[in-house]
Amino acid sequence: MRDISDHFGWLVGKARRPVVIFVDDLDRCSEGYVVELLEAVQTLIRDAPQQRSSDSTKETSTVSFVFAADGAWIRKSYEIAYEKFTETVAEPGRPLGYLFLDKLFQLRVPVPSIDAPRQQEYLSSLLRVRTSEGSRQLIHEEQEVRESLQRSSTDAEVVEKLNQASPEVRDRVAGAAVERLTTREVEAATEHSLQRFGPLLAPNPRSMKRFVNSYSVLRAVRILEGNTVPLDPLALWTILETRWPSLADHLRVQPDAITLLGTTNDEAMPIELRSLFDDHEVCRLVGYEHGGPLTPDLVRACCGAVLPKERAQ
Structure with a gap:
């Protein structure tokens, strides 16, 4: 994982434009894989070296992850993975799965409906x-x-x-x-x-x-x-x-x-x-x-x- 983190930091440092990483079909994966992948992404972002771009006067490019998936599937995946914490952590109107979504994602974008x-x-x-x-x-x-x-x-x-x-x-x-x-x-x-x-x-x-x-x-x-x-x-x-x-x-x-x-x-x-x-x-x-x-x-x-x-x- 350290090698991946180092390479990720190098990639972002070399990029001249904002970096967007798109992950599709996450809701087609098992609940264990969903949690494992999202936690790996968190670790990747947290541990990536804070490098500068090739121009030493400029900071590295921003990087964003976009996940296209059914939010209910992700919520349920976390509720299954952390079931023993459900009664302790959940709040009225904000079950455990929603709390994880709030921590993981800055924005949730609904798909526009079509009449x-x-x-x-x-x-x-x-x-x-x-x-x-x-x-x-x-x-x-x-x-x-x-x-x-x-x-x-x-x-x-x-x-x-x-x-x-x-x-x-x-x-x-x-x-x-x-x-x-x-x-x-x-x-x-x-x-x-x-x-x-x-x-x-x-x-x-x-x-x-x-x-x-x-x-x-x-x-x-x-x-x-x-x-x-x-x-x-x-x-x-x-x-x-x-x-x-x-x-x-x-x-x-x-x-x-x-x-x-x-x-x-x-x-x-x-x-x-x-x-x-x-x-x-x-x-x-x-x-x-x-x-x-x-x-x-x-x-x-x-x-x-x-x-x-x-x-x-």
Whole structure:
């Protein structure tokens, strides 16, 4: 392992650009292999020599690992491997597997969903079927929307411009909208807007940083889906996912269950989550003055499980 670590450090030191290592299909491996591989990667990063690039005035390139896998598979792998620690370490809404995910990964990126119209559009493109997408009217509208996006200075303005666009044009400019969200001007405005959710966050810097980064990822994914859920409810959902991930997973599958908050005696409620349904902090978040109350429809929108209105018609 030491030889591998030395070679890894040398490789990163020689690289002139950021290094990205992509690991696919980890969820096709046995639970033992999953844990062994991820722990080996941790060791590799920790023990790699801190070398400089060939230019001694420059630090080494950054290195990132991207794992494409079902998060549930990774969680379960750790819960099996460390089963004897489950009762001691797990927290309400944050079982052992989730705790390992938080320690291992800085960001978890959901795969954008695709609705029936987009499936048909994609199939048409594969079959090279001509559609009305090339019409002059759509081209003109697309140009106008792109120009208005460039003038947008906040998250809300970007979302509003997309709301005003037709579904076809919204698809075409989604990438440009995401790029606009990553400009310094819009990012600064977004961070300012997110400050009002500070009282709902766990009191530690890691939680706050994860919230900001996770919100940015979710916003980008929802826009790429054509989903323009407003900032405030999406921020609330992001915090819920961050603080109580197992509750978020349950609501993602059964969004109507959010109406049961404040009770603990419903038989349809998972036993391991019942304490959260009557938890003061959870109820405070769901009914928060900014973006609340979270409703089943808002949960669906935040999860990407609802179609834009124009598409649903």
